[in-house]
Amino acid sequence: MSDTPVRDTTASGLEAVSVGTDALVGMATLGKTAAALALVLVIIFAASALLKRLQRHRQPAGGRLRVVSAAAVGPRERVVIVQVEERWLVLGVGGGQVNKLHELAAPPQEAKASSGAGFEAGDSFATRFAKALKHNAGLKDRPGRS
Structure with a gap:
């Protein structure tokens, strides 16, 4: 058992x-x-x-077309400024359509005004960051600081 x-x-x-x-x-x-x-x-x-x-x-193909600015004017509508060679086209975009609203001569290409930190167009992130740190460290002349 x-x-x-x-x-x-x-x-x-x-x-x-x-x-x-x-x-x-x-x-x-x-x-x-x-x-x-x-x-x-x-x-x-x-x-x-x-x-x-x-x-x-x-770089875009040919480099002739560039979106300069865009602004929303509705939930699906936008006004876009596009530079084509030496012309600016103001376009209305929405509802599956693109309409030309106006055409302007592009302003002359001037050297872009640098910001307070001295950024330039070709600066890398590291360069911009270093310039921003130097710029912010130089803010000793604010009121209340010596």
Whole structure:
């Protein structure tokens, strides 16, 4: 009689170990799948960020067309000023249509007035940041400071 309960406990012990092993194998598989998915998402986001960065530094084809300014005048309507060679076109954009509102001679290209920190058109972020830090550090002549 004592042999039968021992066999039952041993059998149930082996079942528990095999069920636990199956659960661990399932969790390991789930973990590997989640890690692979995370890796794919990281690659997609890195590639999109790289493409956006490369597109930003790219000059438009021919360099003849440039959006000078744009302003929203409604939920879907905008007024846009576009420079085409030496002309400015004032365009109304909305509802799937583009209408020419006015045409102007483009103002002469002058050297852009530099801001208080002395930014220039070709400055990199690091250069602009350094100039801004120098400019802000020089604000000692404000009232209440010596």
